[in-house]
Amino acid sequence: MSIYVDFHVLQTVPPSCVNRDDTGSPKTAVYGGSVRARVSSQAWKHAMRKEFRGMFAEDDLGNRTKNVVQLVAQEMQSIDASLDEKKCLKKAADALDAAGISLKAKKKEEIKKADALFFMSNRQAKEIARLACGDTADKNDFKKALKEYPSVDIALFGRMAASDPTLNYDAASQVAHAISTHAVQNEYDYFTAVDDISEDDNAGAGHLGTVEFNSSTLYRYANVNVSELRKTLDDAADVAVVVRKFAEAFIRSMPTGKENTFANRTFPDAVYVTIRMDQPVNLCGAFEKPVRASEDGYATESEKRLAAYAKKIYSRYAAEPKAAFCIGDALSDIAQQLSLPELLDTLESNLREQVSEA
Known part of the structure; x- marks a missing residue:
């Protein structure tokens, strides 16, 4: 029996440049015919691995x-x-x-x-x-x-060795590129810096430049194949604890691009976690039609869209999750509403039960 855990996160990020392309511009993607803010999966996995260093013992990492x-x-x-x-x-x-x-x-x-x-x-x-x-x-x-x-991070994120494929590990987790639930338009900040010790009292700026940024409500998705993870890790490893820490790292982490310029570290607006026995289910289709701006912003409507789309998918295609937990009022009718510590505890205890029965 296969066991999958899906993680869906809605997170509002203020003016920022979390993940840049080769020209220094915030990464974007076209989805549903409109330009969206984007943060690559590689950037977020790197941020998660940094979080891991405060969660796992040194011997459990690589x-x-x-x-x-x-x-x-x-x-x-x-x-x-x-x-x-x-x-x-x-x-x-x-x-x-x-x-x-x-x-x-x-x-x-x-x-x-x-x-x-x-x-x-x-x-x-x-x-x-x-x-x-x-x-x-x-x-x-x-x-x-x-x-x-x-190590735990090799088991979760995989390893590819081009020189010898026998050294490869298949990843037990998948992390999607985060995209905004709405259309975005990048903006430019024109900035100047003053020379604190200048010989000319009438001098202008000691330095000037521009930095490109945007702000957005992101939909973030990841999953863990618990059964695959169990096969890869040592029998002594507690898979439920590993998934719990993966969940915490995914929810709490933030890539560090231009963080000193924008101080954009935020917590999610909503979190939806499911335990499934059939397949992972990415719910990005909820935002194929971009959320429109309103006096309530984007986060509230995005949360409602996510809940409505999940119901539609469950009624038409996928089975209801074996268990579901959430942080967010609009998600409470499709999942058990909890605080983050409660969610992590409940996820771990449910996984222990499911793994023992598998």
């Missing part, structure tokens, strides 16, 4: 980096402080090369790096370091160490 040789070398020196740094770097590079990671160095004296960003769990780095400190490990041992001991 790093996505090209500097995998240094990671293993550092672990080797933790095992045996008497080891020479250069020797550790050489042994670490040999071990990772044997494990299937493609490495390169621009110059002979430079430390080797992975050809591409590689997602390695801290436990994998420690195990490879332990093997590299010995003299009996072979290629298969190193490859096994790099395949076993996946």
